[in-house]
Amino acid sequence: MTLAPTPAETVQRGAAWSGLPAGRVTPSAQPAPLAARGAIRIEQVVKVYEGRGGPVTAVDGCSLDIAAGEIFMVVGPSGCGKTTLLNAIAGFHGISGGRITLDGQVLCDSARPQAPRGSDRVVVFQNGALFPWRTNLENAIFGPVMQRTLSKRDAEEKAMAMMADAGLAGVEHSYPAEVSSGVRRRVEIVRALMNDPKVLLLDEPYRALDALTKSVMHEALLRIYDKNPVTIFFITHDLEEALFLGHKVAVMTTRPCRPKTILTVDIPHPRDYGVLTSRRFRELIRETSAAVHEEALKAFQRGEREG
Amino acid sequence: MSATSKAPALAFVRGIFSVLVLLLVWELGARSKHWMAGDLFAPLRGLLALLGFKPGYLPCLGAAPAPSGVVRSWVAILGESSYWQSWAKSFLRVMGGFLAAMLVGIPFGLSLAVSRVAFGVAFPVFEVLRPIPPLAWVPAAIIFWPTQELSISFVTFLGAFYTIVINVVGGARSIDVRYFQAARSMGSSRWDLFRRIILPGTLPSIVVGAVVGMGITWEVVVAAEMISGGGSQVGGTGGGGLGFFIWNSYVGGSYEQIVVGMISIGIAGFVSSELLRLLGRRLTPWLARR
Numbered sequence A: 001m002t003l004a005p006t007p008a009e010t011v012q013r014g015a016a017w018s019g020l021p022a023g024r025v026t027p028s029a030q031p032a033p034l035a036a037r038g039a040i041r042i043e044q045v046v047k048v049y050e051g052r053g054g055p056v057t058a059v060d061g062c063s064l065d066i067a068a069g070e071i072f073m074v075v076g077p078s079g080c081g082k083t084t085l086l087n088a089i090a091g092f093h094g095i096s097g098g099r100i101t102l103d104g105q106v107l108c109d110s111a112r113p114q115a116p117r118g119s120d121r122v123v124v125f126q127n128g129a130l131f132p133w134r135t136n137l138e139n140a141i142f143g144p145v146m147q148r149t150l151s152k153r154d155a156e157e158k159a160m161a162m163m164a165d166a167g168l169a170g171v172e173h174s175y176p177a178e179v180s181s182g183v184r185r186r187v188e189i190v191r192a193l194m195n196d197p198k199v200l201l202l203d204e205p206y207r208a209l210d211a212l213t214k215s216v217m218h219e220a221l222l223r224i225y226d227k228n229p230v231t232i233f234f235i236t237h238d239l240e241e242a243l244f245l246g247h248k249v250a251v252m253t254t255r256p257c258r259p260k261t262i263l264t265v266d267i268p269h270p271r272d273y274g275v276l277t278s279r280r281f282r283e284l285i286r287e288t289s290a291a292v293h294e295e296a297l298k299a300f301q302r303g304e305r306e307g
Numbered sequence B: 001m002s003a004t005s006k007a008p009a010l011a012f013v014r015g016i017f018s019v020l021v022l023l024l025v026w027e028l029g030a031r032s033k034h035w036m037a038g039d040l041f042a043p044l045r046g047l048l049a050l051l052g053f054k055p056g057y058l059p060c061l062g063a064a065p066a067p068s069g070v071v072r073s074w075v076a077i078l079g080e081s082s083y084w085q086s087w088a089k090s091f092l093r094v095m096g097g098f099l100a101a102m103l104v105g106i107p108f109g110l111s112l113a114v115s116r117v118a119f120g121v122a123f124p125v126f127e128v129l130r131p132i133p134p135l136a137w138v139p140a141a142i143i144f145w146p147t148q149e150l151s152i153s154f155v156t157f158l159g160a161f162y163t164i165v166i167n168v169v170g171g172a173r174s175i176d177v178r179y180f181q182a183a184r185s186m187g188s189s190r191w192d193l194f195r196r197i198i199l200p201g202t203l204p205s206i207v208v209g210a211v212v213g214m215g216i217t218w219e220v221v222v223a224a225e226m227i228s229g230g231g232s233q234v235g236g237t238g239g240g241g242l243g244f245f246i247w248n249s250y251v252g253g254s255y256e257q258i259v260v261g262m263i264s265i266g267i268a269g270f271v272s273s274e275l276l277r278l279l280g281r282r283l284t285p286w287l288a289r290r
Helices: A007-011 A082-090 A136-140 A142-147 A152-165 A181-193 A211-227 A239-245 A273-277 A279-306 B003-030 B039-050 B067-077 B081-114 B116-129 B134-144 B148-173 B177-185 B190-228 B241-252 B255-283
Strands: A040-051 A054-066 A071-075 A097-102 A105-108 A121-124 A199-203 A231-236 A248-252 A259-264
Touching: A040 A082, A054 A071, A054 A082, A054 A097, A054 A259, A071 A082, A071 A239, A082 A097, A082 A121, A082 A199, A082 A231, A121 A181, A121 B177, A136 A142, A136 A152, A136 A181, A142 A152, A142 A181, A142 B190, A152 A181, A152 A211, A181 A199, A181 A211, A211 A239, A211 A273, A231 A239, A239 A248, A239 A273, A239 A279, A248 A279, A259 A279, A273 A279, B003 B067, B067 B255, B081 B116, B081 B148, B081 B190, B081 B241, B081 B255, B134 B148, B134 B190, B148 B190, B177 B190, B190 B241, B190 B255, B241 B255
Parallel strands: A071 A231, A071 A248, A121 A199, A199 A231
Antiparallel strands: A040 A054, A040 A097, A097 A105, A248 A259
């Protein structure tokens, strides 16, 4: 059952996206990815966990191909199983079947269900996980100092520069509780990038932010990305956010989670907020919103039944 | 002057005012024996007698020494070394018991929090012993320990120990799991997790536990001193302390000194708790600046 090809896979560019960047075919509308590493392949991943009323299939036969340096947006209603996918890549929990590889190397498969946790894949959490007992700067240097890849002084120098780029000059020596949630989220992204990761895993990082802060954060993220191109695996339930930020957008079905449609956003990067009102953007919204709405409705109805 | 800078000054004035009112009422109450003697207060005396109180003065306050008398007797003993020795003795016992409770309680609490085995083995015993009030340990402590001094310190130790352990365990366990996940994914070893996440994450609870524990320590030491009795007068090493000071004043009939002793303990407890809070704020700057 899990091996049956889903309609989504036919939409995907399949083999053209796998392998090393050198041999990759790039769609004309999209600039060549900037990163040389960080390609993720999710192959027929299944995740079943024990719920109260028996086993629950959170993810079933899910395949995704994420090119190195791509901003890959995963859109689906709350509770559809998209976070399960992120946790599997991060190594927070195991998978029940299938395989996930990073740059051709197996992270997890049926032989080793749980990926090792490593600083090559860093997570930025939904509600933020900056250490409250460390200043923003001390938070930012945490990774490289832990891994001893940089001396404390060098790490501080690098972090100061990155924070300045991210518009964070002046808050280095404040504690996270002393700055706004938008600033905290940016510090957290800087902290993640300080690890020099191959992949940045973002789990609805802007969910708790108000609409205005969110729009500023989107542009800030793209600016940071332009300076530090990494693969970004970004989970959200906000279609507009997905289309504004992503090179590609995967709309997921709700439990079990697998791609319903995968769409390439043919609006060139770097983007700014003008994109939101462009005709192409509106067209893309129209094309995708039906699919998103359908899944949201399914999730809602299931919630009614289960509730 | 803005409203925000005015507020603390105003609060201070209110505080002074309430203390002055308290002293005034107390002074008047303590002197009720004199001013209630007149015929004017005959109905009040009758009412008090009817209610079962002694008719000559106001209940409680009338039997208490007046603040003016307390201050006089306080000034009189300020120059006496035995009074300061009582302070020193109680302080040393409190500090001894408290520091021992910190030194044992923090590592013990942390090990309970991080190790399932340690928790499974030690926590049931801990929970059985915890409800026993420290003062119930006094007779056993006297049997356990060779000197009275050690017995008293042991009882004060128990007073602070349970509170500190419970706070450390609770604090360490309530650390958000995302901090561990984040630290892990950024390459922290188990030791790093302990040192960089668990320790700082538990620190606020340790401070709270220490402040509360310090308060309990003062309560316990005074009671333990009253029970264990004196000894300092005859040149012995045991006994003494502010608790004994109060008890001795009571036995000697010096009611003013009882109050002097009570206020002394109040000051001592307040000062040590404040010092701890100050230290705590230093150790947890991320909370102070919120």
